[in-house]
Amino acid sequence: MIAGGDSHARPVRLGLRENWLQFTFLVVVNVCVGGLVGLERTTVPLIGTQVFGLTSDLAVFAFIIAFGVTKALTNLAAGALTARFTRKQLLLTGWALGVPVPFMLAWAPSWWWIIGANVLLGLNQGLTWSMTVNMKIDLVGPQRRGLATGLNEAAGYVAVGATALLTGYLATSYGLRPVPELIGVVFVAAGLGLSLVVRDTAAHVALELAQHHTPKPAERTGFWAIFTRTTWRDRSLRGASQAGLVNNLNDGLTWGVFPLLFTEYGLGLAAVGLIKGLYPLLWGLGQIPTGHLADRIGRKPLIVTGMFVQSFGFVLALTLLAWPLLAGITSAIALGIGTAMVYPALIASISDHAHPTWRANALGTYRFWRDIGYAAGALVAGIIADALNLEATVVAAAVLTALSGLLAAYWITERGTVTTYLAEKNSPSDATGEPPR
Numbered sequence: 237m238i239a240g241g242d243s244h245a246r247p248v249r250l251g252l253r254e255n256w257l258q259f260t261f262l263v264v265v266n267v268c269v270g271g272l273v274g275l276e277r278t279t280v281p282l283i284g285t286q287v288f289g290l291t292s293d294l295a296v297f298a299f300i301i302a303f304g305v306t307k308a309l310t311n312l313a314a315g316a317l318t319a320r321f322t323r324k325q326l327l328l329t330g331w332a333l334g335v336p337v338p339f340m341l342a343w344a345p346s347w348w349w350i351i352g353a354n355v356l357l358g359l360n361q362g363l364t365w366s367m368t369v370n371m372k373i374d375l376v377g378p379q380r381r382g383l384a385t386g387l388n389e390a391a392g393y394v395a396v397g398a399t400a401l402l403t404g405y406l407a408t409s410y411g412l413r414p415v416p417e418l419i420g421v422v423f424v425a426a427g428l429g430l431s432l433v434v435r436d437t438a439a440h441v442a443l444e445l446a447q448h449h450t451p452k453p454a455e456r457t458g459f460w461a462i463f464t465r466t467t468w469r470d471r472s473l474r475g476a477s478q479a480g481l482v483n484n485l486n487d488g489l490t491w492g493v494f495p496l497l498f499t500e501y502g503l504g505l506a507a508v509g510l511i512k513g514l515y516p517l518l519w520g521l522g523q524i525p526t527g528h529l530a531d532r533i534g535r536k537p538l539i540v541t542g543m544f545v546q547s548f549g550f551v552l553a554l555t556l557l558a559w560p561l562l563a564g565i566t567s568a569i570a571l572g573i574g575t576a577m578v579y580p581a582l583i584a585s586i587s588d589h590a591h592p593t594w595r596a597n598a599l600g601t602y603r604f605w606r607d608i609g610y611a612a613g614a615l616v617a618g619i620i621a622d623a624l625n626l627e628a629t630v631v632a633a634a635v636l637t638a639l640s641g642l643l644a645a646y647w648i649t650e651r652g653t654v655t656t657y658l659a660e661k662n663s664p665s666d667a668t669g670e671p672p673r
Contacts, residue, residue, distance in 0.1 A: 248439040250377030250447075252384065259375055259384075261434045263391045265327070266368045268427030270392030272334055273361055274399025274516070275341060275420045276303075278509045279412050280350065281495045287412060288347045293626070294618030295347075297492040303354040303361075304488055304610025310362025311607055315600020316459050323367045323374070324436040330363025331428040338420030342413055364427065365392065366603060370596055373587055374437035377444060379531070381587045386527015386580035390520045393579075395423075397517030404509015445592050457594040466586070466601035473598065475647030476585045479539055480606030482640035483578050486546055486571065488613025489633050490515065494564065497626045501560035511564035515572045522576025527584070534650045535585040542577030543641030545570055550634035554627060582606075585648060 252259060276299070284296040317326055333356055340353035369388045376384040403416035410416070466473040495508050503511075530538055549570030556563035583599070590598035617629040 248443050250375070250440060250443060252376045252380050255375040255440075258435055258437075259372060259387075261430055262368050262372055262375075263387060265427055265430045265434065266365065266388055266391040267395045268423040268430070269361065269364045269368065270395030270516075270520075271399045271423040272337065272420050272427070273357060274396035275338065275403060275417055276354075276357075277396065277400035277491060277512045277516070278404040278495060278505070279407050279416050280341070281492050282407075282499065282505070283350065283412050284347060285496065288350075290347065292618070293492070293496070293621035294615075296496070297614035297618040298347075299350050299354045300488050300492050300614035301611045302351045303358045304484075304607055304612070304614065306355045306358025307362040307610065308358075308604045308607040310359050311366055311603035312463075312600050314363055314366040314603075315462075315597040318370070318596040322436045322438060323371050324431070324434065326363050327367040327371075327431045327434075328428070330360050330367065331424065331431055333363070334360030334424050334427075338417050338424065341420070342417040362603075362607070364431075366600065368392075369583065370599060371434075371437045373595075373599075374440040374444070377440075378587075382527045382530035382535070382580055382584040383524075384527070385583040385587075386523040386525075386530070389579050389583070390523040390527070393516040393520030393523070395520070397513045397515065397520055399423075399513075400516065401509050401513030404505050404507075404513065407509070408505045441592060457591075457597075459597060462594045462597040463601050466590075466598045467605065470589060471647045472589050472649045473586060473602070475644050476539070476582050477602050477605040478647075479543060479578065479640050479644045480582050480602055481609040481612065482543070482636055483546070483575060483582070484606050484609030485613035485616070486550075486609075486633055486637060487575070488610035489617045489629060490571065490613075491610075492614050493617050493621070493626055493629050497630075498560050498564050500626065501557065503560050503564070507561055507564070511561075511568050514565060515568040515575075518569060518572025519575040519579065522573055523580045526577050527580035530581040530584050535581040535588070536644070536648045536650050538577045538581040539585065539648060540641050540645045542574045542581070543637055543644060545574030545577065547574075547634045547637040547641065549574060550630050550637065554630050554634075557627070 249255070280299060281296055284290045284299070290296050314326060337353050337357050337360065340349055340356070344350050344353065369385060372384045372388045373381055399419070402419065406416040406419075467477060468474050490512075494511060498508050498511060499505075526538055549567045552570055553563050553567035556566060582602070586598055586602045587595055613633075616632060617626075620629045620632055
């Protein structure tokens with residue numbers, strides 16, 4: 237069997253090396269996941285203004301709001317659904333929901349069809365991306381969570397960036413539709429096909445539970461108990477959740493604002509595609525070293541520093557706007573590097589503070605708040621842009637990101653490096669799962 241044979245043919249083991257084949261399949265699956273959402277990064281805001289004649293920025297950004305809300309709710313549901321369905325079943329369901337998306341984007345007769353496509357895209361992304369990251373974390377065990385999440389997110393966001401870059405060039409040669417959107421058919425077919433051959437990771441979760449040094453928590457671990465704990469009651473989980481929300485607020489804002497802003501300042505589709513592609517490319521590639529670094533120096537330094545680097549990226553976009561290509565490239569570089577520092581460290585931090593019995597729900601809650609950021613970013617950008625201008629939205633993003641970095645510094649506690657993991661293995665921990673004081 238392509239996926240590596242029957243799961244009972246050899247003992248289940250945790251680790252990246254021990255599960256490299258399954259891990260590799262899942263990396264490629266996430267390339268397809270990222271590629272599908274990358275279809276929209278360059279062209280869709282311009283389709284709204286140039287094809288459908290929308291004049292309100294908030295109306296243009298409605299597709300991002302639809303995507304963000306749907307993806308966030310799906311992330312939340314995905315954590316709870318893992319109690320009833322296998323990770324693989326949910327992964328396949330996500331791909332089935334994504335099948336119509338490229339065709340709807342390519343031939344939508346009205347803007348409402350674009351919004352509908354983004355509802356399906358949100359469902360697709362919420363299930364497929366959630367399951368690939370959960371399955372990778374299941375495979376590698378506690379000591380390589382940062383690297384595992386870094387590789388997962390790197391694969392997805394490199395694909396986002398490469399597809400955004402490609403669609404920009406295709407749009408220059410063939411127009412905004414339908415050619416740029418139809419490359420999504422390749423991503424759907426490949427992602428669905430590979431998802432059929434990967435194995436489920438339930439046995440790896442069971443093994444980690446058997447080896448886990450912290451007793452199963454005595455308090456309630458139902459859906460709402462974990463939702464409230466991840467959202468507010470646990471200060472580290474709270475700190476990570478708010479940082480994730482603001483991080484994706486930035487992405488949602490730039491997704492809608494940057495194509496309109498830089499075309500307003502005279503850049504063509506190819507240049508906009510370069511800016512929109514460079515940001516997630518650096519975000520993606522950077523997560524491989526930053527994910528590994530998060531396992532060595534801890535999660536918090538990368539999270540806090542990364543938020544301030546992103547804030548600086550928005551400052552660069554404004555101060556260099558007289559030279560729009562330079563402004564776009566430098567801001568994309570800073571935003572990409574800052575996000576690469578933050579992204580794997582946040583997921584690893586959530587995993588560090590969650591017991592394996594409720595980790596999927598905690599990650600689902602975190603990803604809910606993180607991806608609500610897409611909708612929040614588009615909503616904030618649309619309201620401010622309609623009331624003031626596009627430049628004012630960039631100012632708002634810079635301020636919010638800096639404030640989020642300060643909150644992360646205050647709330648998040650460290651529990652994620654190899655050193656602390658080994659120390660905790662021989663130290664008492666209370667029943668709530670809080671780190672030893």
